[in-house]
Amino acid sequence: MRHTLTLATLGAAFALPLAAAEIPFDDQWREQTFPFQPANEYALNGDTLGVSSEGTVSLVYRRTPEVPDATGASWSWTVTEGVPATDLAQKGGDDRNLALYFVFADDATAEALQGASLRRLLGAEAARILVYVRGGDVAPGTMQDSPYLGERGKTIVLAETGTGSQSERVDFDADLQKAFGTRPPRLLGVAVSADSDDTDSVIDATISGLSLE
Known part of the structure; x- marks a missing residue:
């Protein structure tokens, strides 16, 4: 059964614990x-x-309070229709089929951000964000600065744009060390986005089996 996500129905979405390491x-x-952007479904x-994204962009997210010290994650993603390759370093021209955001912070910042919105999490000066992407015009394995997150975030391309299924496993410890020279101890939340507004194209995709390790 398909459920279309709305803010009105998910106003208090963070309270329940995760089952084991699965999300x-x-x-x-x-x-x-x-603002002024139509949202994905x-x-x-x-x-x-x-x-499903048709010239649209938005994110969905949740907090991960029960697994703060995760060392990595795994998932599978499938794209049946997607955007063309874009420059992910170009603000306002960086459409991508799918992206997973993982937000990390030190203990004090994590405590201060309890119950905070995604906007506050991504904007916190002490937060560090890894953005794993399917899309872009660079080779898989490339790490880039995020045009939106400044020094707080890095984009890591895992797969080129295009269709088909692929399984991923990422190492938070190694990627955080490479990106920022340190490993913030707390994982605060995870987000998923799709972005087709700049190219006015269509994305039809799924993510499955998202787990923390």
Whole structure:
């Protein structure tokens, strides 16, 4: 059964604990939209997230308070229709099929940001964000500065744009060390986005089996 995510129905989305290391796609997720931008559609189906984007952009996110010290993550993603390759370092021209954001911070910042929105998490000076992307015009494995997050965030391309299925496993410790020279101890939250507004194209995709390690 397809459920379209709305902010009105998910106003208090962070309270329930995660089951083991799995992150289910359930009603714990909230949507973050952008001013004057039409939003994507998301289908929360338990172990799978469906994503539909038609010249649109938005994110869905949830907090991860029960697994603060995760060392990595794994998931599978499938794209059946997607955007062309873009320059992910260009603000306002960086469409991508899918992206997973993982937000980290030190203990004091984590305590100060309890219950904070995604906007506050991404904007916190002490936060450090890894953005794993399927898309872009550079080779997989490339790490780039984020045009939106400044020194707080790095984009890591895992797969080129295009269709098909792929499984991923990422190492937070290694990527944080490479990106920032340090490993903030606390994982605060995870977000998923799709972005097709700059190229006015269409994305039809799914993410499944999202787990923390």
